[in-house]
Amino acid sequence: MASSYSTIVLVATLFVLAASISATEYIVGDQSGWTLDYDYQTWAKDKVFYVGDTLAFNYASGSHNVVKVNGTGFQQCTATSSNGTLTSGRDVIALQTPGRKWYICGVAKHCELRNMKLVITVLPQMAPAPSPSASSTLALPTIYGMVVALFGGLALLFG
Numbered sequence: 001m002a003s004s005y006s007t008i009v010l011v012a013t014l015f016v017l018a019a020s021i022s023a024t025e026y027i028v029g030d031q032s033g034w035t036l037d038y039d040y041q042t043w044a045k046d047k048v049f050y051v052g053d054t055l056a057f058n059y060a061s062g063s064h065n066v067v068k069v070n071g072t073g074f075q076q077c078t079a080t081s082s083n084g085t086l087t088s089g090r091d092v093i094a095l096q097t098p099g100r101k102w103y104i105c106g107v108a109k110h111c112e113l114r115n116m117k118l119v120i121t122v123l124p125q126m127a128p129a130p131s132p133s134a135s136s137t138l139a140l141p142t143i144y145g146m147v148v149a150l151f152g153g154l155a156l157l158f159g
Contacts, residue, residue: 025054028055033057034057035059041119044118047120048123050123051095051096052125054092056093057103059089060089061088064110064116065086067079068102069104074117085106100120103117103118103119105117
């Protein structure tokens with residue numbers, strides 16, 4: 001009985017660890033956060049976003065907001081009433097589908113005049129690890145991640 005419970009706990013722990021290893025949370029604007037006069041296109045330029053990643057918009061609540069818009073809304077800095085407006089000051093958006101994503105600040109003219117807008121492209125979930133014959137150096141991080149997950153699961157199980 002205890003053995004089957006331990007096995008279930010270990011397997012569940014490994015699934016949680018594997019999911020958390022593969023997803024990345026991006027803090028929009030890094031230390032600057034979601035703020036006026038920041039170049040978010042330059043910030044996003046060298047990043048690769050995948051389905052399962054999250055965007056965290058950090059700002060002083062009441063000063064800004066985050067509105068998901070379409071390409072036209074992005075270009076014109078306009079949001080329709082059907083768009084959900086996030087206002088918590090720590091808004092986390094899960095990237096659930098691939099494709100272009102557009103976000104603006106809907107407060108005053110922060111988007112139009114102060115550059116508070118972000119566009120990214122989200123790619124499908126990462127492909128499975130390549131076979132060992134393809135490249136042993138690419139397989140090493142995957143093996144390392146599995147070893148870390150295994151020992152982490154065992155530490156939680158017996159710790």
